[in-house]
Amino acid sequence: MDFIKIILHDTSFNFALEIIFRCIIMFILIIIFLRFSGKRGVRQLSLFELAIILSLGSAAGDPMFNDDIPIVQALIVFAVIILLYRFTTYLIMKSDTFETMLEGRPMYIVKEGLLIVEDIKQEKYSYDEFFAELRQNKIEHLGQVKSALLETDGCLSVIPYAKDNIKWGLPIFPDHYQKAKRFDSKTYYSCMLCGQTQFISSLNAQCPRCKCERWAESAFYCESNSIQPSD
Ligand SMILES: [Zn+2]
Known part of the structure; x- marks a missing residue:
């Protein structure tokens, strides 16, 4: 040597x-x-x-x-x-x-139950990845989320609504995050791209927020806080 x-x-x-x-x-x-x-x-x-x-x-x-x-x-x-x-x-x-x-700086992914589509695209953050993280935070639909931020270290911070403030929102479990098949004028629907939640005139209605035309039936009830849907 x-x-x-x-x-x-x-x-x-x-x-x-x-x-x-x-x-x-x-x-x-x-x-x-x-x-x-x-x-x-x-x-x-x-x-x-x-x-x-x-x-x-x-x-x-x-x-x-x-x-x-x-x-x-x-x-x-x-x-x-x-x-x-x-x-x-x-x-x-x-x-x-x-x-x-x-x-980089922390980036809003959800504000007031709605997805911030431009920021998600910019971050190349996939919906699958994001929904998976929300589910790990015991979130079942976006109506439960006051805000969600993607931190600079790649972690997701989720601030849920208090029980009484939970709204109707886009479901994020695969069984429910699906294009709605039946139309009912008294049912809430959520835009599958941006989470916009409202009554719609038909299943082909255009989302006023993002112009997307894919709607899923909104969710309200969630196991984790046992809230029953109200009429
Ligand atoms: Zn939309």
């Missing part, structure tokens, strides 16, 4: 400088690419933190199985990434604009 080769190999001062430069470029690229992917971070991790972990992981990975990559180069990568991390955290603390640029 040649210890000099393991630690240093042929690392020149120039190549060390090149590594610093490559790190900065790659670090910026990772953040930009993640930010542009439109996806939120892994649970509890902001994109920025994920970028740190990916960079560290990748720098840690290469010297493990490449016999011509000395450990000192990975150490330089680590040092640069940690310094960038410290510096970026400092900037985030100092500037709200910078923080929003880097981590």
